[in-house]
Amino acid sequence: MRAVVKNGIGVFHPQGFLDGTTAPALLTIEDVKATQSLNINMILLSLKKVVFFNKNGLDIFVKLLESLHERSGIIVGLCDYDEKKYASIQKFYSVDMNFSLFRTEKIASLFAPSMQESTQKKSILVWHEDPSQRSSLAIELFDRGHTPVMCQSESEFLQKKGQADLYEEIIFNTYLGQLGSKIATRVTGNAIIYTIADFLDAQIVRSFDMTYHTSSLNVGFTLFIFDAYKVVSMNVHGLNFFSKLSTAAAEFGANICIVGMSFQKTPANFKTELEDAGLIFFENMDDILKDKELLKELGGSGGATKNTKRALTKVLVNELPRFINATVNTMEMMTNSKAEKQEVKVDLLRIAQTKDKVASSIGFYGELNGLVILVFPITIAKKACELLLGEKTDNIEDILDTLAEFVNIIAGRVKSLLGEHNIRVDITLPRTYEHIEDLLSTVDARKGVQVNLGFENESFTFFLTR
């Protein structure tokens, strides 16, 4: 069975009956390995469409997932269950439950090491009978940039639950097993925030997701903030880690900031050294996020200003037909209409009319580095969304979310096409742009190949750059 992968979370969706006979066929070691190879940081088993399961059946999944967690630190768990299934799972695994339980897939995403912060942020209501679980849930949510509201009693929870519209999400029947050791990451606007805590020593190199960070630099993020309120102290390994990070960021014109760090138990000269290396210190997060001018200057307000001009390589140009074919085929599949190639040119990205257009981008890196950008007229974007959503929509968040999935599908296709020619690449998380101006400032001064395609009298732009 193949997992659905979105935002670094892989979810298996078995259907029907799950027992000791059927489970080994539903999920194999190969399935788990194939999913793991997609750079995911959470693997879940959805019970939404499972009508029956027993301990033998579940054990097969749980053992596979737990051994994956032990090997790689990936968060593993079960999701999408009702009250009855939750009670059964708890009965089966009352002791030693190392995996997590998330009532819904959306709740699971709130605990993923990396996530996109919602634009309409509300607080999250949290309830668990066990006080230590309750606190763990709230702390983990807080570390990921959410605002948890923790209920102290069931009656308080039931009363607050009645006002569901006040909360972004209501968390109950959820249990946190062993979470990953990866540093929590969230994307807010155009800045990426990492939450670090305790002692910053050699361990930080292992718990920091360098692949994610590098891919974020590749797709154009230029503001990285370390939320260091909970850091107690730092040793020389921590210092080296930040120095190296700063050097790498400089190549991309990116800024690295550390917020809320106290130097009471850390040598004071470390701060000077880090400042010399280019890191910027702030006392409060709001000093950056609420200061629009500063945010713009640091590169977290939309696009980024770059001095680095990156040229297309011959290898990249040679692979161009494959990229275009993958895009055209996927577009045709999603819109069920025929595409016509209208114009091909090597230049800076130029969009004749930016109004009523949206865009998405995805980077790839490895034996070949590059960035694919797709610019859609909103009408085509909506049409492409219909297949995935199953209905027409005008909701811009739904459209952008689907475009991210869409560009992910294209990148997946490109990856497999390149793989057939022994070119190994990894793909980054997709990024979407509601306003084309943000996209244009991100790719500012980067030349690339622009292909304009026609779909049912509308023009769609494909742009490939480094």
Added chain:
Amino acid sequence: MIKHEDIQAYIHTIPPSPVVLKKVLDWLDKGELTKAASEAAEDGALKLYLQNIVNKPIYGFKNDIKAVGQIFGVLGLAQAEQIIYNYMISLLAPARWELFTLSTKEFSQIQDNLGVMWKRILEHKQIKEKEIYSAISLLPAAIIVCEALFKSKKEEVSLLRSAKEIDYNTILKRLSGMDLFDLCAQIAAAWEMPEIISTIVLCSKGTNEETNEDIVELSKWMHLLFFYQLSQPSAVEAGLNDFIAFNIDYVEDIYEEFQEVVIDECAQ
């Protein structure tokens, strides 16, 4: 990916029902088992099919049965008709499966399992109409239609499904306005199957707005039975577990009864 014209083209490829089978079914319809058997015995392929099928352990007959008359005799009218329809549907199956990792034998096994369990359900519900026994025969046609329409789109669908939890049936419906069950109904119409067969099968997708409560009840059993079968290891390995969406809410109220009638019985 798949347009309405592709579906129309597929419908045109459905052959008319073979004359011999039509005659066999006519005799069965009139309750003439002996005449139906002698008509069936004229067709070598059908005779061989019946001999192979009926001597499988799942049918539970102690002795090897060779004569078609005997086969029809032990099966009875309702099950004989069901098996003839199974044979008709199997004629549409490809010689080589590409989308699903199935063989002729494995597909036939799915038909047999569904047929035997459906019979058990109908006996439990004390339903005697032989057309209703035959309704289950049409259901596996959904697998054949899916194979035919999607076998050349395997990679595209696989990519789509890696980003979104979406089944073949939903993809087809969103792209063309028709789904696999609608196409099964087209097959039933082309082969002049009794209308109740396609009505139950259409309703069994779990989304149909059928008002007849008896049909809805039967369709729930059929939906759950199909997913019970699609959860079996051989079906999972063939890639059939999630080719259509299971509507768990649709069958919630019959689940416990289903467990007693089908699962517990099978375990014995």
